[in-house]
Every structure is written in structure tokens, then in C-alpha cells.
Amino acid sequence: MRKSLLFIFVSSLLAAALTPAGASASIAASRASDPIVVAGARVPALLGTSPQRILAYRYASGRLRQVPLQVDERKLFDVGNAYRPALPSGEQTLVYADAQMSAGADNDLGFDSNDELALLGSSVGGKAPRSVALPRALRGRPHQWLKVRDPISGASGYLLLGAARPGIKVDQSAGSHPLSYKFALASGLPYSSYRLAEGPNPEASTLTTPNYSLGFSDRWMKDRLKIRAGKSTGVDILDMHKAMVSAGSCGRSERTFSDGEGAFLTNRVGPVRAIRDFIGANSGPYTERRELMYPGREDVETFLRVHAIPQVVDFLDYSAAASGMTYRNNRNRAGVKVDGRPDVLVAGPPTWSQLSGDQGTLTIVYSHATNIVGLSMTGYYVDSTTPTDPQCTGDDASYASSGGAVTSGLVSTEPRESGYSHFSNAWNIYFGGRSEGGASKAAALDRRARKPLQVSALR
Numbered sequence: 001m002r003k004s005l006l007f008i009f010v011s012s013l014l015a016a017a018l019t020p021a022g023a024s025a026s027i028a029a030s031r032a033s034d035p036i037v038v039a040g041a042r043v044p045a046l047l048g049t050s051p052q053r054i055l056a057y058r059y060a061s062g063r064l065r066q067v068p069l070q071v072d073e074r075k076l077f078d079v080g081n082a083y084r085p086a087l088p089s090g091e092q093t094l095v096y097a098d099a100q101m102s103a104g105a106d107n108d109l110g111f112d113s114n115d116e117l118a119l120l121g122s123s124v125g126g127k128a129p130r131s132v133a134l135p136r137a138l139r140g141r142p143h144q145w146l147k148v149r150d151p152i153s154g155a156s157g158y159l160l161l162g163a164a165r166p167g168i169k170v171d172q173s174a175g176s177h178p179l180s181y182k183f184a185l186a187s188g189l190p191y192s193s194y195r196l197a198e199g200p201n202p203e204a205s206t207l208t209t210p211n212y213s214l215g216f217s218d219r220w221m222k223d224r225l226k227i228r229a230g231k232s233t234g235v236d237i238l239d240m241h242k243a244m245v246s247a248g249s250c251g252r253s254e255r256t257f258s259d260g261e262g263a264f265l266t267n268r269v270g271p272v273r274a275i276r277d278f279i280g281a282n283s284g285p286y287t288e289r290r291e292l293m294y295p296g297r298e299d300v301e302t303f304l305r306v307h308a309i310p311q312v313v314d315f316l317d318y319s320a321a322a323s324g325m326t327y328r329n330n331r332n333r334a335g336v337k338v339d340g341r342p343d344v345l346v347a348g349p350p351t352w353s354q355l356s357g358d359q360g361t362l363t364i365v366y367s368h369a370t371n372i373v374g375l376s377m378t379g380y381y382v383d384s385t386t387p388t389d390p391q392c393t394g395d396d397a398s399y400a401s402s403g404g405a406v407t408s409g410l411v412s413t414e415p416r417e418s419g420y421s422h423f424s425n426a427w428n429i430y431f432g433g434r435s436e437g438g439a440s441k442a443a444a445l446d447r448r449a450r451k452p453l454q455v456s457a458l459r
Contacts, residue, residue: 230433356437
């Protein structure tokens with residue numbers, strides 16, 4: 001009898017450990033800062049409903065609890081229409097609608113197939129029993145259960161989405177407001193005063209989250225970064241996010257890109273992410289950069305649309321405040337000290353890089369998409385107080401300047417030219433505390449970025 005009771009007790013513990021609730025806790029903990037992005041086409045039950053009325057819930061502790069949700073409307077947009085007068089582009093792309101910016105409002109006022117729902121891994125819950133009562137706001141209204149799966153661990157969890165009943169007060173943030181993003185021209189004037197044909201258009205734009213903060217002084221000029229996670233010192237370690245046709249010349253750089261023609265497609269913020277999306281880089285008027293900023297992660301996507309160019313380099317140049325940190329990447333896992341003195345690293349394009357120290361930890365996962373055959377790519381790293389490459393913006397030094405470069409093979413990606421090709425790159429940037437450095441932790445973030453959470457709708 002005692003053996004039978006012991007067997008039942010142990011079996012119960014094992015069963016509890018394997019329940020969906022336990023699996024969801026794994027996703028909520030291990031992938032808390034990773035986004036869950038769902039296109040409207042994946043949630044057919046909600047198509048046509050009001051985007052402002054959609055709510056999200058997780059099952060935990062025996063009931064359904066509301067979690068933060070952001071609905072971002074998207075639209076097909078001819079990028080040439082961002083300018084006045086419009087430029088012929090022939091390039092239709094999906095952009096995030098913004099009535100206050102050049103993208104304009106969505107043409108479809110209902111939640112449609114190309115709109116997006118954004119949540120965080122931390123919001124994933126367990127599998128609710130069939131007997132669980134729907135929240136009062138959703139009773140008698142369209143709703144959809146989603147299954148969320150972590151392809152790395154195999155763990156699964158669930159989310160409930162639904163359209164709130166008329167008369168119910170809706171707060172999609174569920175009381176959570178971790179992001180503060182303000183787009184502001186230094187002049188204090190509204191975006192309607194933006195000089196589209198020729199810059200500069202100085203900014204005083206800022207983003208603040210619990211884990212990091214950023215500052216922007218013009219369209220292509222991100223020049224402030226403080227890591228706030230854990231016990232980081234919170235000093236500003238960034239000199240400039242630099243983008244140049246050649247690291248050896250200031251003929252085309254983040255300065256000239258900002259001084260030339262350009263426009264903002266989107267500047268918006270919600271409870272899950274802030275979106276900063278702009279176009280215009282000298283003779284690439286449709287070259288676009290989109291920054292999706294979450295509480296613990298930033299995704300930077302750059303879409304190259306320009307005539308054939310010899311090369312291009314995209315990197316972060318840090319400030320003297322980054323001294324003492326350790327730089328490493330997948331080819332140089334032991335790392336080197338950031339001290340303004342040149343280092344010899346194993347060359348080649350990195351898949352990830354990391355900067356860590358008392359100032360905090362910043363890990364970047366790199367990827368690109370293209371149909372160009374034969375591209376030559378490599379990494380970029382300079383740590384020197386007297387660099388040979390010119391410093392087009394910021395200070396005169398290069399502290400752990402690091403990123404990637406295409407050194408040859410960039411044929412035309414200009415949509416106005418016949419037979420144009422495509423090239424884009426993406427950075428997934430994670431922000432952590434001073435104790436979160438190390439090659440193994442960077443490699444784990446690399447796996448997370450390359451294996452996003454998978455979502456499927458349940459019937």
C-alpha cells in the first residue's frame with residue numbers, strides 16, 4: 001500500500017512538471033523579452049473587427065488574466081509617395097500605418113490580414129481547461145486561441161485573443177507602460193514642417209525602457225545608448241551608429257544621409273514596442289531603416305535600395321565611456337579589452353558580437369537577406385584613439401567600432417532600374433546587465449534570435 005501511494009505521489013509530481021502550464025512558464029521565463037508577432041491572416045476569427053477593441057489574455061493561477069497587446073496596422077505603400085511631389089519608384093512595400101507621418105493612415109479601418117499583433121514571450125500562459133469562463137469583455141464576441149511553441153526547448157504555451165464587447169472600456173496595455181518613445185524635432189515644430197527635399201532635420205528624439213535608453217539627433221544619427229538592465233552603470237556608451245558606403249571616406253555617411261532628402265514613414269509607440277521607420281540616403285532615396293524597439297530588445301532592419309555601389313559598412317562606434325568593456329564575437333570568443341588600442345582579431349563576417357562590462361551587456365545577432373550571388377562580406381572592428389578611418393560624426397576616436405561590411409558585389413538594388421536585386425540586413429540587439437556577458441550567453445541569444453517563437457491558431 002505504501003509503495004502504491006509513493007508511486008502515485010511521484011507520478012503526480014512528474015505529471016505536474018510536464019503540464020502545459022509548466023511548459024508555458026518555461027517560455028515566459030526563458031524567452032520573456034522575445035517578441036511574438038502575428039499577422040492578421042493567422043487570426044481569422046478577428047478579421048474585420050476594430051483594431052482598437054482587440055484584447056489578449058493568458059491562463060494562470062486558475063483564471064484568464066489580461067496581458068499587454070499592441071495592434072499595428074500595416075498597408076501597402078509606394079515608397080515614392082513619402083515625398084512631395086511624389087517620386088516614381090515602382091516599389092510597393094508593407095509599412096506601418098501612421099496618420100501623423102508620411103505613411104499615412106491605413107486604408108482599411110478594420111483589422112485586416114496584413115495588420116500585426118505584437119506581444120512578448122513573458123505573456124505566454126498555460127492551457128486553460130474547457131470549463132474556464134471567458135472574460136466578461138469577450139463573452140459572445142469573436143475570439144481565438146493561439147498556441148505558442150519554443151522551437152529550441154519544445155515548450156508550448158497559449159494566448160487568448162478576442163474582440164471586446166461594445167460598452168466595455170478597453171485598455172490594450174493591461175496597465176503596463178514599459179516604453180517611452182518621443183519623436184521630436186529640435187525646432188519644436190510638428191512633422192508637417194519636415195524638410196523632405198533636403199535636410200538636416202535636427203531631432204531631440206528619445207526612447208526609454210527598463211533595460212536601455214536611446215537618443216537620436218537626426219534621421220540616421222542614433223548617438224546615445226545607456227544600458228539600464230541589472231546593475232549596469234547606465235553611462236552613455238555610444239558615439240554613433242554609423243552607416244557608410246566606404247569606411248575610408250566621408251563622402252557618404254550617416255551625416256550626408258541625414259542632410260539629404262528623406263522622410264519618416266512611421267513614429268509610434270504602444271505597450272509592446274516603439275516603431276521608428278524612415279527612408280532617404282542620398283542617391284538611395286528609397287533606402288529604408290526600420291527600428292522595432294521592445295522593452296529588452298531592439299530589432300534594426302535596413303533595406304538597401306540604391307544603384308550599384310562598391311561596398312557598404314554598418315557599425316556601432318562606441319564612446320570612451322565603453323573603456324574597460326570586453327568585445328567578443330563568434331570568431332573571437334575569448335574577447336579583447338576595449339581600451340583604444342588596436343587589436344588583432346580573426347577576420348570574417350560575425351554571426352554575433354557582444355560588448356560587456358560594468359556598463360552592461362549588449363549582444364547583437366546579425367543576419368541578411370538577398371538574391372545577389374557572389375557577395376563578399378566581412379566583419380568590421382577598430383579600437384583606436386587614433387584611427388586611420390575618418391570619423392565623419394561624433395568624436396575623433398574609434399572605441400570598439402564594430403559591425404559588418406559588404407566589400408564587393410553590390411549590384412543595383414534601385415527599384416527604378418530594370419532587373420534590380422534585393423539586399424537587406426537585420427540586427428537583433430539584446431540588452432542585459434553587467435553579469436550577462438560571455439560567449440555561451442551570446443550564443444544562446446543567437447539561437448533565440450534565429451529561432452523565433454512559433455504561433456499557430458487553434459480551432
